Amino acid sequence: MYRGLLFLLSFLTVCPALFAQPPAEGTKSLREKLNKSSKEIAGLKRMTWKVGDTTREALVHVPATTVSKPALIFAFHGHGGTAEFSARKFKFHESWPDAITVYPQGLPTAAPFIDPEGKRAGWQKAIGDQQDRDLEFYDALLKSFQKDYGIDEKKVFVTGHSNGGFFTYVLWAARNDTIAAVAPIAALLDLKDFKGMKPKPCLHVAGEKDPLVRYQQQIRTIEEIRKLNGCDSTGKPAGTHCTEYPSNKGTEVITFLHSGGHEIPDGAVQRIQEFFQAVAKR
Numbered sequence: 001m002y003r004g005l006l007f008l009l010s011f012l013t014v015c016p017a018l019f020a021q022p023p024a025e026g027t028k029s030l031r032e033k034l035n036k037s038s039k040e041i042a043g044l045k046r047m048t049w050k051v052g053d054t055t056r057e058a059l060v061h062v063p064a065t066t067v068s069k070p071a072l073i074f075a076f077h078g079h080g081g082t083a084e085f086s087a088r089k090f091k092f093h094e095s096w097p098d099a100i101t102v103y104p105q106g107l108p109t110a111a112p113f114i115d116p117e118g119k120r121a122g123w124q125k126a127i128g129d130q131q132d133r134d135l136e137f138y139d140a141l142l143k144s145f146q147k148d149y150g151i152d153e154k155k156v157f158v159t160g161h162s163n164g165g166f167f168t169y170v171l172w173a174a175r176n177d178t179i180a181a182v183a184p185i186a187a188l189l190d191l192k193d194f195k196g197m198k199p200k201p202c203l204h205v206a207g208e209k210d211p212l213v214r215y216q217q218q219i220r221t222i223e224e225i226r227k228l229n230g231c232d233s234t235g236k237p238a239g240t241h242c243t244e245y246p247s248n249k250g251t252e253v254i255t256f257l258h259s260g261g262h263e264i265p266d267g268a269v270q271r272i273q274e275f276f277q278a279v280a281k282r
Contacts, residue, residue, distance in 0.1 A: 041084065043093050044103075049140045056137045058104040059083040061093030062149065071099040071155035071280050072145055074138070074171075076164030078186075079111050079122035090159070090269050096277070100149060102141060107133065111163070123160075123167035126190040127174050134167060135174055142178060157276040159183040161264050162213070166190075169221075173197045181279040183272040186213050186262050189221045199229045199251035203275045205268045207260040226253050239274075240267055250282070 044059045063070060073096070077086040086103040087093065093101045109115070109122030109130065124130040145151050156179050160168040165187025172182050173193040181201040202225055206218040226233075231245035231253050238244035238254055245253045254275060258265040 041087050043097075044087055049137070049144060051133070051137050051140050054107070054133070056105070056107075056140070057083070058102050058141065059087050060103070061097070061099075061101040063098050063100065067098050069150060069152035069155075071096075071157065071276070072142075072151045073099050073101045073276065074141070074156075074158045074160075075101065075103050076123060076158075076160030076167050077103070077106065077121070078160075078162030078164050079106075079109065079115065080120040081106070081161075081164070082121065086161075086164070089161070089264055092269075092273060095270070095273055099155075100145060100151060102145075104137065104141065106163075109163075122163045124170060125163065125166045127170060127193050127196070129170075132174075135170070138171060138175065152280075153178070155180055155280045157181055157183075157279070159185065159272055160187070161185040162187060162262065169193070172200055172202075176200065181276055183275060185264055185268065186210055186218070187221075188213055188217055189224065191224070194224065194228075197228060199247070199249050201251050201253075201275070201279050202229065203254040203256060203272055205256040205258070205265065205272075207258050207262060207265065209259065209261045212262045222253065222255055229253055239271055241265075242271060 041059065043061050047058055047060045049056045073092050075086045075090040075092060077083065083103040083105040092099065106121035106123050108118045108120065110118030111122060124132065124134045146153065158168050158171050158179055159182065162185070165184035168182050168184040169187060169189045170193065171179060173196045176198045179200065183203040185205040186207060204218065204222050206215055208215050226245050229247045229251040230249050231247045235243035235245045241256050241258050243255050256268055256271055
């Protein structure tokens with residue numbers, strides 16, 4: 001019982017947003033919140049896409065000046081999060097202004113224990129989950145930016161935190177040929193999807209005290225990815241908290257292992273951007 005209370009206290013401390021009261025008017029309130037967000041965050045605008053019978057939304061940064069074949073970055077929030085939270089946490093639109101950055105908004109999604117009724121926004125956690133609604137959303141986004149902005153199809157990058165990190169791995173497995181590199185944070189790979197994955201540069205961020213996505217489980221995921229990517233068994237220092245495992249396939253794995261919990265740690269976003277930009281230069 002004592003251990004259970006400690007876990008609950010840790011969980012509440014790390015993820016208070018998961019227990020916030022849901023919007024009283026559902027989707028309407030969410031839309032109003034996103035409209036407000038787009039006005040408050042300079043350089044972003046709210047965009048919508050019709051995917052099947054559902055209107056999907058994202059906060060988007062498009063370079064102010066014309067950029068030939070810009071890079072495209074997707075940053076996915078965690079369960080209970082918002083596009084606004086991702087924009088404020090990742091801030092790729094400020095630090096990499098020549099790239100198109102997309103902060104997609106999830107839909108109400110059930111999650112065992114923390115949100116069984118599915119009142120808060122999230123993403124599918126495996127191929128086939130939620131009838132692949134979020135894979136279809138990604139397809140619509142990618143097609144739109146290819147058509148309207150002529151993105152460099154070899155410079156599409158994906159990152160996400162927690163549930164958004166799980167979806168990052170889903171995209172790697174299901175849409176491998178459309179992505180240049182990935183950077184999941186506090187997430188796992190569903191091993192049943194592993195068979196569909198091809199080698200891909202990867203940076204994984206994990207906290208030793210993560211109470212939600214256990215550290216040792218994340219380490220096992222990293223080990224599977226290293227094998228897939230044909231990485232060396234011995235790593236080399238690659239910045240604060242980071243170890244790089246080179247691969248003769250050009251599909252290195254970098255680990256960002258910190259002493260914290262489930263949060264996005266200081267320095268992780270900058271390191272992810274450096275990783276994406278290094279891949280983009282190849």
